[in-house]
Structure formats: C-alpha cells, structure tokens
Amino acid sequence: MMTRREWMMGPAAAGAVRLAAAQPRNIVIASVNGERACAKAMEILQAGGDTLDAVVAGVAINEDDPEDTTVGYGGLPNEEGIVELDASVMHGPTRRAGAVAGLRGIRHPAQVARLVMERTDHVMLVGEGALRFAKAYGFQEENLLTEKARLAWLVWKQSLRDASGRNNWTDGLDAPPEKSPQALRQRFPHVDEATLAWAWQVATNPPTGTINCLALNAKGEMSGVTTTSGLAWKIPGRVGDSPIIGAGLFVDQDVGAAGATGRGEENIRVAGAHTIVEAMRAGMHPREACLECLKRIARNFNNDRSRLAAFDITFYALRKDGAYGSASLWRSRDKEGRPRPQRFAVNDGTGSRLEDCAWLLER
Numbered sequence: 001m002m003t004r005r006e007w008m009m010g011p012a013a014a015g016a017v018r019l020a021a022a023q024p025r026n027i028v029i030a031s032v033n034g035e036r037a038c039a040k041a042m043e044i045l046q047a048g049g050d051t052l053d054a055v056v057a058g059v060a061i062n063e064d065d066p067e068d069t070t071v072g073y074g075g076l077p078n079e080e081g082i083v084e085l086d087a088s089v090m091h092g093p094t095r096r097a098g099a100v101a102g103l104r105g106i107r108h109p110a111q112v113a114r115l116v117m118e119r120t121d122h123v124m125l126v127g128e129g130a131l132r133f134a135k136a137y138g139f140q141e142e143n144l145l146t147e148k149a150r151l152a153w154l155v156w157k158q159s160l161r162d163a164s165g166r167n168n169w170t171d172g173l174d175a176p177p178e179k180s181p182q183a184l185r186q187r188f189p190h191v192d193e194a195t196l197a198w199a200w201q202v203a204t205n206p207p208t209g210t211i212n213c214l215a216l217n218a219k220g221e222m223s224g225v226t227t228t229s230g231l232a233w234k235i236p237g238r239v240g241d242s243p244i245i246g247a248g249l250f251v252d253q254d255v256g257a258a259g260a261t262g263r264g265e266e267n268i269r270v271a272g273a274h275t276i277v278e279a280m281r282a283g284m285h286p287r288e289a290c291l292e293c294l295k296r297i298a299r300n301f302n303n304d305r306s307r308l309a310a311f312d313i314t315f316y317a318l319r320k321d322g323a324y325g326s327a328s329l330w331r332s333r334d335k336e337g338r339p340r341p342q343r344f345a346v347n348d349g350t351g352s353r354l355e356d357c358a359w360l361l362e363r
C-alpha cells in the first residue's frame, strides 16, 4: 500500500521511494520463451553465482533448442538460407558490455558477446570478424540450419510471387498457382500437417522472436542478455536491436535493466532499453517505463493504428529493488475473440511462471 507521502507525490515519485526502501532479492525475468532460462538462471543465483553467468547459462537452453526457431541453433535463416545470429550482454557490477552481430555458424552468440566484453578492448564484433574471434576461442563452427527451419525457408521462397503470380521455385508455367497451406501438402508430402501449417505461418508472417533475460541477485547486482536469430528471411547482414546496447538491452547498476523482443527496427529508433532505464531512473515503475517507450514507438507512426498493426514489440524491465514489469505494443484476441495479453516469464525463487504483459493498444 502507498504511504501518504507516496500518494501525495504521485506514482512516479512513489516508485522512487520504493527503490530506495526495498531490499534486493534474487529475481529473473525473460520473454515468454524464457521459463526454462529463468529456472536455470535462478539455480545459479541461489548457488551464489554471478548474475551474468546466470542469464547467459539460462539463454543457452534456447540457443541449443531446435524448437525455438528464433534463437541460436534452429533459428530461421536469412533470405539465402543462412542462419545469422545477434546477441548482447551487459554486466551491472563492472558496467561492461559486449555484443556480436551477423554471426554465422556458432550456436551460442551470447557467450561470444560475453567474450567480446571480457577479452577485447571493443564492445561489438560483426560477421566474419566475429566468427574468426569465436573460433580463436575454441567455439565449433557448425551448420545451424535445421531441417525444420530449412523447410520454412523453402516455403517462404515458394510463397513469393511476381506481378503475374509466378515464382521460379514452384512448378512450371503449366502448373496451377499454389498459395495455400493445402497446396503445400502436394509439394512436401512427407511433412506433417502441423509443421506445414507452422511453416506457412512463419513464411507469410516473418517472426522476430528472440529471448531477453534479466537478473537481479540478493546483493543488488544486475545483468542482462538478449540473443536472437533476428528477423526471418532478412537481407544478409541485417542487424536488429538485440545486439545494440541501449536498444535490445541496457543495464545500469544504479537503476535497473531492460530488454526487448519483437521488431527491432522500431526499437532501434527509440533506443528502447536505454529509454526504459532512464524512465525508471526518473521514478517510473518498470511496467510504466515500458509503456512510455511504446508510446514513443507509436508516436513515430503518428499513432496511426493501421501502420502500427503491421508489427509487435515487447519490452521487459527489472528495477534494482526487484520491481519488474513488461508491456507489449498490442494486446491480441484469441480465436473466440477473448482478450489475450502477451506474456513474459518470471522466477522469484518459487519456480518459473508466466505473467501477463501490460499493453498500449488493443486489437
């Protein structure tokens, strides 16, 4: 409950008051795909481990998981069928940062980003240089394109059409145009229905998944990581927000941490994670700070809902006193028309759970 002083000073000042008063505690938050990452990170925090060790070990689960097609091994590739990964890390206690972008063939970009932070005088390495650096430190180069991701890439290539409805990657001119999941069945007879439906969905609505994970320990130390395969079918060399310090991730040991998933281009244009940390520094609750940042994104489109409807983005914020929150641009509806908020993962030592994100706009 708010004290009389907090009530008189308003919600922003109330946040600042709580920040000064509350005791830090072990807490990890992450994007919706991060329940296992949060659990792993919490295990490390409870054993007295460092917050960056915790989050990097947590997201390694997603980087290894071929079923998480937005991160690491099994991530959806660029338009040439090559998986390119981006990641960033920030370590609160030492106030250091590291990042890699456009990294090919290495499934743990977050670990390489950490090495950039710890073993170089730089903050970011990209492309060929990042790969050579990773290999110098013993990372194994491998093909990160799984059969599932390759299928989705082929479906995407076949979904493209010229003005007359043709595509060189489908049957010849004598064949009828194929534009539906049903037609796909004939071309991929050995693939099950669910996988084909998923492939069509990601081919026609390229995802920007990603995992962001933020941790606070009982000593009040904080760290964060963001790791991704980026926008599916991107132009080779496209870099999103995830490896950009201040956009996909920002940690200020004095205030808190923030990160993002979703359409990176819009986040870069508002320096989202940094904006959120600064809003928390000014006294906003993490959830309000995320909403404030979303308002800036909406403002970049003159609040035009029809243009904003083309994408989504979700922010996550964890304050130094353990307060946390998340907000997405959109609240969706399920097939029955019921409101369905986006969700995010939280672990405060009692197991990982999903909580509802706040939202700026409603579909």
Ligand code: GLY
Residues within 6 Å of the ligand: 208, 209, 210, 228, 229, 230, 231, 239, 240, 241, 242, 260, 261, 262, 263, 264, 265
């Ligand atoms: N947020 C991930 C990306 O846009 O690449």
